[in-house]
Amino acid sequence: GIQLADDADQIAEYHRIVRKLDASIKVYNVAGNHDVRNEPTEESLAAYRKNWGPDYYTFDSGDTRGMVLDSSLIQTPKNVQAEADKQEQWLRAQLAKARTDGKRIVIFQHIPFFLETADEPDQYFNIPRQIRGRYLALFHEYGVHYIFAGHYHRNAEGHDGDLDMV
Numbered sequence: 393g394i395q396l397a398d399d400a401d402q403i404a405e406y407h408r409i410v411r412k413l414d415a416s417i418k419v420y421n422v423a424g425n426h427d428v429r430n431e432p433t434e435e436s437l438a439a440y441r442k443n444w445g446p447d448y449y450t451f452d453s454g455d456t457r458g459m460v461l462d463s464s465l466i467q468t469p470k471n472v473q474a475e476a477d478k479q480e481q482w483l484r485a486q487l488a489k490a491r492t493d494g495k496r497i498v499i500f501q502h503i504p505f506f507l508e509t510a511d512e513p514d515q516y517f518n519i520p521r522q523i524r525g526r527y528l529a530l531f532h533e534y535g536v537h538y539i540f541a542g543h544y545h546r547n548a549e550g551h552d553g554d555l556d557m558v
Contacts (some may be wrong), residue, residue, distance in 0.1 A: 403443050423447040423462045424542065426500035429479040437475060442448045448479050450486055457495035459486055462504035463541070466527065467519050490495055497536045504541035509551035517544050 410419055416456035421444045426446065429436045440447055462479060469476030490497050506512050508544045510528055514520045519527070531539070532555065539557050550557045 395512055416527045417431060418451075420451060420458065420460060420500070422460055422500055422502055422542070423464060425464050425467075428462065428463070432462075432464045432475070433471045434475075437462075437472060448482065450490075452495070453495055455479075455494070457493070457497055459483065459497060459499050460510060461501040463501035463519065463543075464499075467503050467521060471501055472502060477482075482531065487536075497534060498554065499531070499539040501539070501541050503527045503543045504548070504550075504552050504557055505539065506552070506557055507544060507548045508550040510550070512550075528555065531555055 413419065420532060421441055423444070427436075427444070428440050437447065447465075449460050451460070453457045461483065465472060465476040465479050487497065503519060504515055504517065505524045507518055510524065511521070512518065518524070531554065536558060539555065543555070548558075
């Protein structure tokens with residue numbers, strides 16, 4: 393199928409529409425598997441970053457720090473392990489900084505860590521359990537209570553203790 397990252401007309405149309413929004417409306421892009429591919433490559437990451445900007449970053453709104461992650465790097469890092477490691481190191485540093493800054497942390501990404509339970513089996517719509525456990529432990533350590541994701545194309549909400557995966 394067509395990958396948005398490869399479709400110059402769709403990219404141009406998106407940017408045209410976003411430019412029409414009132415300047416006070418902030419737009420935060422989140423990289424998805426159709427943007428950086430199901431198995432990201434150096435080339436697909438470079439194309440995303442050229443067309444959309446960073447694939448992971450933070451933003452502040454009041455006392456909340458939003459952290460946008462490239463979940464494709466988390467789910468399938470095999471072709472870009474160095475990039476996945478770089479994002480994870482960045483995330484650890486940003487979580488520590490947010491705690492120092494007294495910010496409430498909310499995570500935004502495309503692929504959810506889980507749909508219903510943290511120990512559910514691996515499937516297309518979640519992050520593999522082996523990787524998932526490492527990230528969930530990190531989020532619990534830093535007091536993250538909310539993660540918002542897309543990808544599933546329907547509503548789902550799961551919990552891991554006091555962590556809500558929406």
